[in-house]
Amino acid sequence: MKQGKFITLEGIDGAGKSTQLAWIVELLQRVGIPTVVTREPGGTALGEKLRDMLLDGSLMIYPETEALLMFAARREHLGRVILPALKEGQWVISDRFTDASFAYQGGGRELDAGKLDILEHWVQGDLQPDLTLYFDVPVEVGRQRVSQGGSMDRFEQEQAGFFQRVRAAYLNRAKQFPDRIKLIDSSQSLAEVKAAVERTLQCVLNHG
Ligand code: TMP
Numbered sequence: 001m002k003q004g005k006f007i008t009l010e011g012i013d014g015a016g017k018s019t020q021l022a023w024i025v026e027l028l029q030r031v032g033i034p035t036v037v038t039r040e041p042g043g044t045a046l047g048e049k050l051r052d053m054l055l056d057g058s059l060m061i062y063p064e065t066e067a068l069l070m071f072a073a074r075r076e077h078l079g080r081v082i083l084p085a086l087k088e089g090q091w092v093i094s095d096r097f098t099d100a101s102f103a104y105q106g107g108g109r110e111l112d113a114g115k116l117d118i119l120e121h122w123v124q125g126d127l128q129p130d131l132t133l134y135f136d137v138p139v140e141v142g143r144q145r146v147s148q149g150g151s152m153d154r155f156e157q158e159q160a161g162f163f164q165r166v167r168a169a170y171l172n173r174a175k176q177f178p179d180r181i182k183l184i185d186s187s188q189s190l191a192e193v194k195a196a197v198e199r200t201l202q203c204v205l206n207h208g
Contacts, residue, residue, distance in 0.1 A: 003086055003087065003089065004034075004085060004086040004087075004088070004089050004090045004091045004092060005086075005091045005092075005130040005131070005204065006082065006086060006091075006092050006094070006127075006128075006129045006130050006131075007024070007091065007092070007093050007094070007129060007130065007131045007132070007133070007204075008093075008094045008095075008096065008097040008099065008129040008131075008132045008133070009021060009024075009093070009094070009095050009096065009132075009133050009135065010096060010097075010099045010100060010103070010132055010133070010134045010135070010170060010181075011134060011135035011136065011137065011142075011170070011186060012103075012137065012139065012142045012163050012166050012167050012170070013142055013143075013146050013155060013156050013163070014137065014141065014142030014143060014144070014145035014146040015135040015136070015137045015142055015186050016135055016137070016145070016186045016190075016193065017095060017133075017135045017186075018095060019190070020133070020135065020184075020186075020193060020194070020197050021037065021093065021095055023194050023197060023198075024093055024133075024197060024201065025037055025093060027197075027198060027201055028091060028093075028201070031205065033091050034089070034090045034091065035090065035091045035092075035093055036081065036085040036090050036091070036092045036093070037093050037094075037095075038077070038081055038082070038092065038093070038094050038095070039094060039095035039096060040070070040073065040074060040077060040094060040095070040096040040097055040100065041054055041069070041070055041073040041074075041096075042073065042077075043073075043076075043077040043081050043082075043094070044073070044076040044077055044080050044081060046073070046076050047073040047074075047076050047077050050069050050072060050073040051073065053069070054066065054069055054070070054073075054154065055153035055154050055155065056153075056154060057152070057153055057154040057157050059154065061154075063105055063109035063110075063111045064111065064115075066105055066109065067101060067105040067109075067111055067115070067116060067119065068119070070100075070101050070105065071101065071119040071120075071122075071123050074097070074098065074101075074123055074124070075123045077094075078123065078124060078127070082094070083127075094129075097129060097132075098120055098124065099132060099134070099170065099173055099181070101116055101119075101120075102116055102169055102173055103166045103167075103169040103170045103173065104155065104166055104169075106169055107165040107166045107167075107168060107169025107170070107172075108155075108158065108162045108163070108165050108166040108169070110165070128180060129180060130180070130204070131180065131182065131200070131204050132177075132180055132181040132182070133182055133184055133197065133200060134170055134173075134174050134181050134182065134183050134184065135184050135186035135193070136167070136170070136171070136174075136183050136184065136185055136186055136187075137186045137187045138167075138187060139160055139163040139164050139167055140160075141187055142163060143160065143163065171183075182200045184196045184197060184200065
């Protein structure tokens with residue numbers, strides 16, 4: 001059986017990726033592709049517990065600890081959810097993956113990217129998503145959307161400067177890996193973003 005494809009969604013908080021996730025699943029199911037929808041941090045029993053801790057705004061966590069916990073959750077996620085599903089021929093759509101560690105812990109927390117490279121290699125070897133949709137919005141737009149959503153988690157509570165660094169790191173990675181990471185301007189209207197997502201997915205569907 002043909003191996004499934006691994007698609008990840010990225011963006012700063014408030015970039016609108018969760019809204020697009022439903023649309024992506026709808027598009028794939030329409031053409032009969034079996035999908036598994038998951039998220040990071042999370043996606044497994046342990047991963048969801050780690051997520052609760054990582055998002056708990058009352059906890060103080062060193063940047064290094066934060067990175068290690070993200071990759072600990074990722075190791076479980078890969079072993080128990082992502083790899084088995086891909087092997088069965090399902091497509092895995094993950095709301096965030098390792099690019100988020102480079103953007104948030106590397107960019108936002110200014111952790112040395114070399115350390116993240118080591119963790120990445122340790123946890124996932126050569127495995128990379130087949131396609132990453134990076135939803136790009138100016139920091140002010142993302143922050144405004146998040147502040148309308150009620151209580152804010154440990155990351156959402158960060159200052160604008162943190163998100164400027166996160167966004168810059170994402171943009172850098174999009175430049176570094178142009179074949180894998182497709183930038184979608186998420187400050188457009190919902191209909192325009194949906195159309196851009198559909199065009200990008202069509203390319204993957206048409207060219208394997
Ligand atoms: P979410 O709000 O998109 O579900 O993501 C949870 C938060 O976790 C979000 O603020 C980004 C953060 N995060 C990291 O800092 N590093 C990571 O590796 C991942 C996967 C998420």
